[in-house]
Amino acid sequence: MEIHERIILLRKKQGWKQKDLADKMMLTRPVMCRIESGERAIKEHELAILANLFQVSTDYILGREKKMATLTLETxxxxxxxxxxxxxxxEQEIMVFGTKIPADDQQLLMASLSQALALAEALHMKHSKNK
Incomplete structure (x- = not known):
């Protein structure tokens, strides 16, 4: 099965129309159509977005893994x-251990989480290329 066929299969499994997936990926429907028809290759960052949306590994989408391993928040x-x-x-109000925190502290928390996510994405790219 080709990459574009896996994308279609995963999209349909979610019950999404092509436009729904395009919107979630911040692409136009014609671009999504070209990806799903195999006319346009999927870009690296789009692959990561798809894996996150479908909660599968990038290797599954690429066809390196035959079995669909569903990723979960726990793992x-x-x-x-x-x-x-x-x-x-x-959210307007965020709590930490049951205590509401002000907006400026929310921004600090957001910056920290964004850095952690950037590191996680870098590690993902580093180790997914080694497979």
């Missing part, structure tokens, strides 16, 4: 960091 620190960042961005 994937990158997904957990992304979810924490999204939570902070979406």
């Amino acid at each position: 994937d620190i990158g997904l957990a960091l992304q979810q924490l960042i999204q939570l902070i961005q979406a």
Whole structure:
């Protein structure tokens, strides 16, 4: 199975239309159409986004792994960091151990989590290239 076929399979498994996936990836529908038809190669950063959206490994999307190993927040620190960042961005009031923290401290927390996510992404790229 080719990469573009796996993307279609994973998208349909989620019940998403092509436009839904394009929106989630911040791409236009025509670009997503070209990716899914195999006319356009997937870029490295898009591969990481797809893996996160579908909660599978990049190796599965690339066809290096035949079995779909579902990533979970319990086992994937990158997904957990992304979810924490999204939570902070979406919420007005954030609590730490039950105590509300002010906006300036939320920004410090966000900066720290963003750095941790950047490190996790760098480690992912380093080790996924070695496979």
